[in-house]
Amino acid sequence: MIDSAGVILVWQVDPSSALRAGPVIEAFEWCARHGVPVVAALPALSPEGAPYDRILYGAFAFARAEVPAVRRFISPAGTHPASETERRVATALEQDAELTGLFACNASIPIGAWGGTVRVDLLCATHRIVVELDGPEHRAEPKFGNDRHRDYELLTAGYLVLRLTNEQVAADLSLVIEKVRAVIRLRRDANGS
Incomplete structure (x- = not known):
């Protein structure tokens, strides 16, 4: 059994590649099923749809104004x-x-x-x-x-x-x-x- 009290999974997901993001999202879901809090950072907006639709509900967007x-x-x-x-x-x-x-x-x-x-x-x-x-x-x-x-x-x-x-x-x-x-x-x- 995993003790989830002190564990947080933090991961940066590459939103440009759904193929590479898929296994990471599966790991997030496994952690969530086992009570491990997860923080995911996406450096750019992800496409709508699979597999991102499984993790983005309740997500917060942090953005900066573009600077030349x-x-x-x-x-x-x-x-x-x-x-x-x-x-x-x-x-x-x-x-x-x-x-x-x-x-x-x-x-x-x-x-x-x-x-x-x-x-x-x-x-x-x-x-x-x-x-x-x-x-x-x-x-x-x-x-x-x-x-x-x-x-x-x-x-x-x-x-x-x-x-x-x-x-x-x-x-x-x-x-x-x-x-x-x-x-x-x-x-x-x-x-x-």
């Missing part, structure tokens, strides 16, 4: 900002009603025919816009020339690049955000979206 993938990362703007200037701009973008949720920090973008990628400061994947924030080191070679080549690669991959300086961010962050908003509107209006 770009919003599931470390910072509200996407991935981790690499500099204080990026953090300031990313925070301001997230606080702007029109721009919130559009940008990810330090995102990688595939470019070129050979499968290369570039990492950009801020990416709006929806409208294919890149915002680069440049410190003083970007004014001299080789960075200056490398930046122009990256801009070319991004342009030929379908991205519009807006370059702003760290000094512009420090002097007038609201003007920087207004420039980003203007580019978003330009791109959105051009694409009719």
Whole structure:
């Protein structure tokens, strides 16, 4: 005889496969017949009908609102900002009603025919816009020339690049955000979206 006083069966059922769920549901039913409490967790809604109809009466659904993938990362703007200037701009973008949720920090973008990628400061994947924030080191070679080549690669991959300086961010962050908003509107209006 089983002493069911201290036993609880907890199991995660794969609702996408009725064939694999069948034996687990039979185990649940055996436990229930023998007085063992059962907790089943289904990571997604199960199909209606057999074998799920045997266990779902009295079930509770716990659901979370779907969050876009770009919003599931470390910072509200996407991935981790690499500099204080990026953090300031990313925070301001997230606080702007029109721009919130559009940008990810330090995102990688595939470019070129050979499968290369570039990492950009801020990416709006929806409208294919890149915002680069440049410190003083970007004014001299080789960075200056490398930046122009990256801009070319991004342009030929379908991205519009807006370059702003760290000094512009420090002097007038609201003007920087207004420039980003203007580019978003330009791109959105051009694409009719």
